[in-house]
Amino acid sequence: MRILLHYDGEFERPGWDVVTCSxxxxxxxxxxxxxxxxxxxxxxxxxxxxxDRAPKLRLVQKLGTGVNTIDLDAAEERGVAVANMPGRNAQAVAETALLLMLAALRKVVAFDAHTRAGRGWPADPALTGGEIAGRTVGLLGGGEIATLLRGMLTAIGATVLYTSRTPRPDDPAWRPLDDLLRASDIVSVHIPLTDETHHLLDRDRLALLRPGAVVVNTARGAVIDERALVDALDSGHLAGAGLDVFEQEPVAPGNPLLKREDVVVMPHVAWLTHETWDRYFEVAMENVRRLESGADLLHRVR
Structure with missing residues (x-):
């Protein structure tokens, strides 16, 4: 069965007909x-x-969770199955969210630039950073990534709150969204992009965050209104942001967020580890075997 790996990656397994394409x-x-x-x-x-250009296509296997980059209706109309693999990148994404929190709090972008310019020591007092311990971190989402991150943050000494689509009033860490934002020194996004979550963190909701708060997003860029985020940083209400995702991807070179020393950026690679690839291919190969045998697919979306 001819498989097209649509990424700058490698896959070499005896007996598998896989071609790659950037x-x-x-x-x-x-x-x-x-x-x-x-x-x-x-x-x-x-x-x-x-x-339409793929008449033999039988399956689109998302290497990851979010399927917002696939025209699901078009796939269904053509009889093409769609599957994803929830949770397989959770460890990598949770670790990256923690990384971005630390990098924003400790002003890594500014210190990196100062150091490379020969101005790294003694440090500029204005660049004095902060610690996660003692801060309140609000997580948007209650899934596997948020759960893993919650454990990491608690171990460091943070107070962790979360919100989710399904209310959990019996859990003392759960809050409605606006209450969570009002209580948070750091907010981290771990929800899918839907019509309901598009620009969920808009100008009004960003204003609810505590002064000097940090925003981190490793989920989908359009959950945050980028223009409102820039304005909140310009005003000084927010102290920084850590972003692995953007409203437009690949992110445009002229995006004002890229020019800021108070913003740490990555190109949607929070998931990208050797370990994640191994877990991805394990599921992807199993679903090809199931497709060939006529068995039910794992994590079928459509």
Whole structure:
């Protein structure tokens, strides 16, 4: 079965017919689509036009959780199954969220620039950072990533609160969204992008955060209104942000967030570890075996 790994990655297993294609190489991708029976998909959006060029396609396997980059209706209309793999990147994403919190609090971007310019010591007193211990961290989401991160933060000495779509009033750590924001020194996003969560953290909700708060996002960029985030940083209400995701991806070089020393950025790679790839391929290979045998797919979305 011909499998198209749509990413700058490698996959070598005896007996597996896998071709790879960079997400930036549109010409090669178009040339490979007609023979593809399975696409192992990462981030570059898959559209109805892509499905039209792939008459043999039977399965789109998301390497990750979020399927907002796949035209699910177009896939269903053409009889193409879609599956994801929830939780397989949870450890990596939770660790990255913690990394971004620490980097924003300790002003790593500014210190890095100062050090490379020969001004790193003695340090600028204005760049004195803070610690996670003793702060309140609010997590948007109550899934596996948020649960893992909650344990890490508690071990460091933070007070951890969370909110979720399903109210959990019996859990003393659960709060309604606005109450959580009012109580938080750091807020970290761990929810999918839907019509309801688009710009969930808008100008009004960012204003609810405590003065000097830090915002971290390793989920989906459009959960945060980027213009409102820039304004909150400009005003000094927020002290910093750590962002692995953006409203437009790949992020445009002119995005004002990229020019700020109070913002730590990464290119949607919170999940990207050797260990995550191993877990991804384990599920992806199993679903190809199930597709060939006619068995039910793991984590089928459509």
């Amino acid at each position: 997400e930036q190489d549109e010409a090669r991708f178009a040339g490979l689509l007609p023979d593809a029976e399975v696409i192992w998909h990462v981030l570059r959006p898959l559209t109805g036009a892509d499905f």
